[in-house]
Amino acid sequence: MSIALDQVTKRYQDQPVVNDVSIEVGEGEFFVLLGPSGSGKSTLLRAIAGLTGIDHGRISLHGRDVTHVRARDRGVGLVFQNYALFRHMTVADNIEFALRVRRMKRADRVARRKELLKLVALEGLDERLPGQLSGGQQQRVAVARALAHKPQVLLLDEPFGALDAKIREELRRTIRSVQRELGITTVLVTHDQEEAFALADTIGVMNHGRLLEVGHPHDLYAQPATRFVATFLGAANLLLARQSADGIRFGATPVNAEGSERVQAGREHEVVAVLRPEEVELAAAREQLSSNFIARGAVEEVAFTGALERLRVRLLDEPSAAQLLGSGSAAEARVEVTRTQPERRSLPLSAGMQVALGARRLHVLPTPISSFLACAPTESEAELLSREPLLESLSTRMKTRVATRAIDGLGDSPVPFAGVAAIAAGDNAATTVEWLLEHGAAEVLVLPRQAPSPTRVYIHWTDEGVRRATLAVSASLLRHVSAEAVYLGIVPEGAQGTGRAAPMRQLLDARSEAQTVHNLEMRTELAIGETVTEITRNLSAGTAQMLVLGITDIHQAGTAYRSLLAAQPGWPVLIVYRPGESRIRPEIAA
Amino acid sequence: MKAGRREPNVIPGFGITLGFTTFFLSAIVLIPLSALVLKAGGMDFSRFVEVITSPRALASYRLSFGASMLAAAINMVFGFALAWTLVRYDFPGRKFVDAIIDMPFALPTAVSGIALTAVFAGNGWIGQYLEPLGIRVAYTWIGITVALTLIGMPFVVRTVQPAIQEVQRDLEDAAETLGAGRFYVFRRIIVPTVLPALLTGFTLAFARAVGEYGSVIFIAGNMPMKTEITPYLIVIKLEEFDYAGAAALGVVMLAISFVMLLAINLLQVWGRKRMLVSR
Numbered sequence: 001m002s003i004a005l006d007q008v009t010k011r012y013q014d015q016p017v018v019n020d021v022s023i024e025v026g027e028g029e030f031f032v033l034l035g036p037s038g039s040g041k042s043t044l045l046r047a048i049a050g051l052t053g054i055d056h057g058r059i060s061l062h063g064r065d066v067t068h069v070r071a072r073d074r075g076v077g078l079v080f081q082n083y084a085l086f087r088h089m090t091v092a093d094n095i096e097f098a099l100r101v102r103r104m105k106r107a108d109r110v111a112r113r114k115e116l117l118k119l120v121a122l123e124g125l126d127e128r129l130p131g132q133l134s135g136g137q138q139q140r141v142a143v144a145r146a147l148a149h150k151p152q153v154l155l156l157d158e159p160f161g162a163l164d165a166k167i168r169e170e171l172r173r174t175i176r177s178v179q180r181e182l183g184i185t186t187v188l189v190t191h192d193q194e195e196a197f198a199l200a201d202t203i204g205v206m207n208h209g210r211l212l213e214v215g216h217p218h219d220l221y222a223q224p225a226t227r228f229v230a231t232f233l234g235a236a237n238l239l240l241a242r243q244s245a246d247g248i249r250f251g252a253t254p255v256n257a258e259g260s261e262r263v264q265a266g267r268e269h270e271v272v273a274v275l276r277p278e279e280v281e282l283a284a285a286r287e288q289l290s291s292n293f294i295a296r297g298a299v300e301e302v303a304f305t306g307a308l309e310r311l312r313v314r315l316l317d318e319p320s321a322a323q324l325l326g327s328g329s330a331a332e333a334r335v336e337v338t339r340t341q342p343e344r345r346s347l348p349l350s351a352g353m354q355v356a357l358g359a360r361r362l363h364v365l366p367t368p369i370s371s372f373l374a375c376a377p378t379e380s381e382a383e384l385l386s387r388e389p390l391l392e393s394l395s396t397r398m399k400t401r402v403a404t405r406a407i408d409g410l411g412d413s414p415v416p417f418a419g420v421a422a423i424a425a426g427d428n429a430a431t432t433v434e435w436l437l438e439h440g441a442a443e444v445l446v447l448p449r450q451a452p453s454p455t456r457v458y459i460h461w462t463d464e465g466v467r468r469a470t471l472a473v474s475a476s477l478l479r480h481v482s483a484e485a486v487y488l489g490i491v492p493e494g495a496q497g498t499g500r501a502a503p504m505r506q507l508l509d510a511r512s513e514a515q516t517v518h519n520l521e522m523r524t525e526l527a528i529g530e531t532v533t534e535i536t537r538n539l540s541a542g543t544a545q546m547l548v549l550g551i552t553d554i555h556q557a558g559t560a561y562r563s564l565l566a567a568q569p570g571w572p573v574l575i576v577y578r579p580g581e582s583r584i585r586p587e588i589a590a
Numbered sequence: 591m592k593a594g595r596r597e598p599n600v601i602p603g604f605g606i607t608l609g610f611t612t613f614f615l616s617a618i619v620l621i622p623l624s625a626l627v628l629k630a631g632g633m634d635f636s637r638f639v640e641v642i643t644s645p646r647a648l649a650s651y652r653l654s655f656g657a658s659m660l661a662a663a664i665n666m667v668f669g670f671a672l673a674w675t676l677v678r679y680d681f682p683g684r685k686f687v688d689a690i691i692d693m694p695f696a697l698p699t700a701v702s703g704i705a706l707t708a709v710f711a712g713n714g715w716i717g718q719y720l721e722p723l724g725i726r727v728a729y730t731w732i733g734i735t736v737a738l739t740l741i742g743m744p745f746v747v748r749t750v751q752p753a754i755q756e757v758q759r760d761l762e763d764a765a766e767t768l769g770a771g772r773f774y775v776f777r778r779i780i781v782p783t784v785l786p787a788l789l790t791g792f793t794l795a796f797a798r799a800v801g802e803y804g805s806v807i808f809i810a811g812n813m814p815m816k817t818e819i820t821p822y823l824i825v826i827k828l829e830e831f832d833y834a835g836a837a838a839l840g841v842v843m844l845a846i847s848f849v850m851l852l853a854i855n856l857l858q859v860w861g862r863k864r865m866l867v868s869r
Contacts, residue, residue: 051763071766078767084760088782097778098768142764149769 001063002027002185003048003153007521008057009484010043014455016482018044018054019209020521025202028183030176032196035206036232041189044206045155048187050074062152077146081158083138085130091117091141092126098149116144119178136167143175147182154179156188160195172198193233197221205229208482213519225366225519226479227399230274237275237335238325238399239294240371241364242418248273248364250320255292255359269442270370270418272325272400274363277338281358282313282347291358295320297335299353309344311337313357325371325400368469369443369476371395371419372402375436379406381424390451390572391422397480407432416440420574422447429565430558437554437577443473444557444577448570454483454546458538459522460490461550461576462531462560464506468517469578470550471510475518477548477574485522487511488538490531532560539564539571550576623844629837641838646814647823654820655846657731658799661738662746665795666788669746676747677754691748694741699804706737707808729811734819737805742795749794753787786858793854800847 003025010018018040025031033041046052048059050071059067066074086094093100095116099109117123120140130138139159146154159175160168176199179186190196196203197217204214205228213220213229224230227238241250248255248271255273275294283289286296297313304310313335315321321333335357349355372395374386382404385391395402402422410432421441423432425448433444457478461470478485489507491500507524514520527534539545547564551557557565557575564573630638641647676688694702710717710727720727727733757780765775781788803821810817820843827836 046763049763049767051766071763072769072771074767076767078764080760080764082758082760084758084764086761086765086779097765097770101769101771101774145764145768 001025002029002061003031003187004058004060005044005048006058006060008044008047008054008059010040010047010052010054016484017209018047019482019484020057020523021206021209021211022057022515022521023204023211023214025185025187027185029185030179030199030201031185031187032200032203033187033189033206034191034193034196034203034232036191039206040209041206042157045078045157045187045189048153049076049078049155051078075149075151076153076155077149077151079139079142079146079154079156079159081161083130083135083142083162085138085142085145087130089129090126091122091128091130091133094130094141095145095148097145102149112148113144116147119147119181120144120174134167135163136171139163139171140174143178147178147184152185154184154186156186158190159188160190160192168195175199196233203233205232207232208480210479210482211519212479223363224274226476227272227274227365227367228479230363230365231399235277235336235338237277237280239273239275239362240323240325240400240419241271241273241362243269243271243364248362250294250323250359250362253293253295253320255294255362272365272367272370274365275335275359276361276363277310277336279360279362280313280335280337281360282311282337282339282343282349282355283358284347284355286356289356289358291360293356294359295335295357297355297357299349299351299355300334302350308338308340311339311349313337313355315357316354366472367476368472369398369400369420371400372422372445373417373419374402374404374422375407375417375432376404376424377406377408379404382406385422385424385447388422388447388449388451390447390453391445393453394477394480407435410435419443420445424449424567425565425570425573426567429567430562433557433565433575434554437557437575442469442577444575446565446573446575448567448572451546451570451572452544453481454572455544456542457481457483457485457546457548458488458535459485459510459548459550460488460531460535462556463550463552466550466552466576466578467506467510467513470548470576471514471518471520473574473576474522474548475514475520478520483544483546485514485520486538487514487522487524488535489524489526490534491526491528492531493529532563535564540569546572546574548574548576550578552578626837626840626844629834630841633834633838637834638838641835642842646818647820647839647842649815650818650820650823651842651846653731653734653818654800654843655850657734657738657819658796658802661735661742661799662792662796664735664739665742665746666792669743669791669795670750670784670788672743673747673750673754677751691744693744695744699741699802700808702740703737703805703808706733706740706805710736710809728809729813729817731817733809733811734806734817737809738799738802741802741805742799745794745798746788746791749791750784750787753784757783789854789858793851793858796854797847797851800843 001024003023005021005023008018008021009016021044033044035041043052047054050066050069054067058065061074086097092113095113096109099112113126117126120143122137122140122144125133125137130141133141156175160171163171172195188199200217202214203217203220205212205220207228212226213224220229221233224233230236230238239250241248241255281289281291286293296316298316299311300314301312302309315324315333315335324333324335372391374382374391376382376385386402386404391402417436417440420443421436422445423429425446429446433446436444457474459470459474461467474485487507487510489503491503503526507526511522511524514522527538535547539547549561554577672691676684707728709715710733712718712721712728717727727736761779762775765779770778801821806819807822810819812818812822820839824836824839827839
């Protein structure tokens with residue numbers, strides 16, 4: 001491996017800005033770190049360069065551990081967004097800077113400089129000052145300067161940020177060809193997905209300091225695993241669909257979808273599906289669709305953007321409109337559609353026209369947290385609960401919705417529960433949790449009032465049978481909060497031999513599974529003692545802690561773990577329930 | 591000027607403002623200076639030469655310009671360090687230190703003179719420890735330099751501060767990834783970038799020091815040939831009602847100051863030309 005990051009963490013004032021990131025970049029690979037501003041991508045790049053120290057983890061370059069090696073001894077070349085050229089030096093002096101530092105002979109320096117200037121197509125500009133060059137030329141000089149000392153790794157921090165579109169494209173091509181020619185391992189940081197697609201062999205998407213997904217550009221676009229990647233890489237309509245053993249339904253209509261997992265007969269999941277704007281088919285009537293009908297809609301807006309036509313279509317069928325995510329209310333549900341010119345010609349549309357929408361291809365996200373359902377005895381209390389800050393921030397970050405339901409009396413529920421049920425912490429919480437789990441809910445979030453966004457999430461499960469599900473839910477949660485994940489393994493006091501070894505093995509299994517299956521970096525802690533006491537002790541140790549608890553028996557919630565669900569002192573507890581047989585059911589990964 | 595007339599400017603009244611500039615500069619600077627030269631011209635040339643080349647006058651020039659130059663140089667080094675600390679580091683009381691820098695601007699110079707004398711005199715707070723070491727500060731050229739350093743310090747700090755703010759961290763980071771050590775970065779990147787501002791600060795501090803009177807006379811002791819600065823010599827001439835002699839010394843100061851400032855300015859222009867092409 002050319003660059004290997006192992007659980008790299010960087011905190012500023014106790015807030016992790018880079019959170020347990022592990023990356024491996026192969027020899028000669030062009031790796032693009034993509035993420036919105038503030039996602040920690042630049043900090044990570046600076047950490048690789050050695051300009052920023054890290055609080056935890058290891059960095060190695062070409063097999064050499066450089067975690068504690070100074071920037072100047074790491075042998076990397078770094079290019080900055082604002083060029084960072086030495087303005088009092090000529091182009092020649094700028095490029096030769098690294099060579100002068102190394103006391104290279106003049107003749108060799110000149111030869112190397114000429115070679116580099118040729119590489120970036122700036123021959124003959126040796127004696128200019130940076131101020132006399134255009135932005136694009138300056139950045140070329142910066143690239144040449146960064147390559148002068150033949151670094152083994154080239155790092156580029158938003159190198160095109162300050163340039164206009166045309167020059168940007170030209171420079172992009174130059175950098176790609178230089179990279180290919182030298183075969184140098186390269187990491188580029190950008191917030192521009194188009195740039196990432198144009199350059200990358202591999203893209204890593206970051207958000208809130210976490211590395212969410214790593215993959216080939218095409219795979220990430222076609223089969224994202226997280227809603228952030230789905231919406232950040234290109235436009236996406238997110239839909240709530242229902243998945244059962246028979247297939248996937250959107251509202252009442254079955255749709256064909258890729259990425260569907262096997263689901264146990266008789267059970268039904270709510271899932272989040274990605275519908276790319278270009279995969280939406282529009283027709284005048286339902287019968288004319290060549291793909292699966294999903295809803296009727298009215299065209300609201302048509303915009304011409306050159307090669308493509310962009311439309312916004314409001315869904316007319318109330319139930320399906322309610323299943324569209326990312327819009328405030330059902331009445332505002334809009335589907336983004338793009339059409340090519342031939343499509344446009346065959347069915348010209350203008351605002352106000354009614355159409356039938358079909359989905360050519362739907363990708364189901366393998367995310368176990370689809371939506372939230374705030375449950376309380378009365379509708380108004382449920383409404384109040386749905387506005388709890390933690391619930392609001394989670395749903396906003398997950399781009400999903402919070403529905404409400406009154407569950408007075410805990411009688412029989414006509415509609416099975418879908419998504420994550422949320423209830424208020426308190427004395428009755430345990431009873432309510434049991435009732436919800438009996439009525440189809442698979443995850444229940446127990447919320448104390450005004451709980452802060454967690455900075456540390458403890459993960460624990462009572463039975464190995466629920467490990468996968470708990471990890472999947474934890475991974476999904478942790479992708480959307482900047483908290484560190486800690487698996488808490490508990491050894492009963494006085495345990496001997498196998499009683500001791502088993503928790504240790506579980507702990508190691510848990511970590512490797514979190515990493516390989518869910519791309520979740522997780523710490524592990526081992527405690528000795530009684531389970532609930534140890535969990536309580538750990539939760540009490542900090543201020544903003546949260547617990548994800550996997551159980552296989554409904555009644556565990558009401559008995560052993562009852563005390564964890566109290567209103568005071570109160571921690572958010574996310575209960576993940578999978579019945580015993582889930583041991584054999586392949587749980588949706590990540 | 592032509593362009594100014596043809597094209598309407600954002601700020602109107604080019605004629606008025608230029609007129610005012612000329613008037614102000616004349617009334618406050620040029621006319622008094624010409625008067626000085628005229629006054630000196632009132633005496634015959636051999637007398638003029640005799641006054642300005644008297645051993646006492648020559649010694650005072652040496653002291654005035656030498657101590658000023660030395661004080662400005664000290665300020666350039668330590669003022670830079672001060673400004674660097676204020677810009678680059680965050681520490682408790684930084685705002686307070688930043689405010690204190692301006693104190694010598696505001697203090698009546700006589701007050702600083704008395705204060706320095708009290709501290710550095712043989713029985714003063716610091717003087718009493720230096721005396722046994724054989725270092726006499728008060729009533730020597732060292733004391734004069736100390737006083738001139740004090741009053742010139744804010745000039746350097748205030749001119750260099752914005753320049754340091756402009757040195758982007760990225761430049762240092764870039765140099766570091768290219769293999770440069772800290773000292774190399776300082777010498778090759780930071781100093782050249784800050785140099786024009788540093789020269790300006792030096793010029794201002796020097797100019798101020800040459801003209802300084804109030805704070806020096808207390809600590810100098812004013813012994814002829816030893817610790818007598820030119821401005822003090824001029825005052826003595828005035829007290830002897832030798833106006834022409836005072837004016838003659840004034841003209842010499844004017845000439846030397848002008849030549850030195852011109853030289854430093856040319857140096858700056860040369861330095862700027864390398865730095866400020868576009869952007």
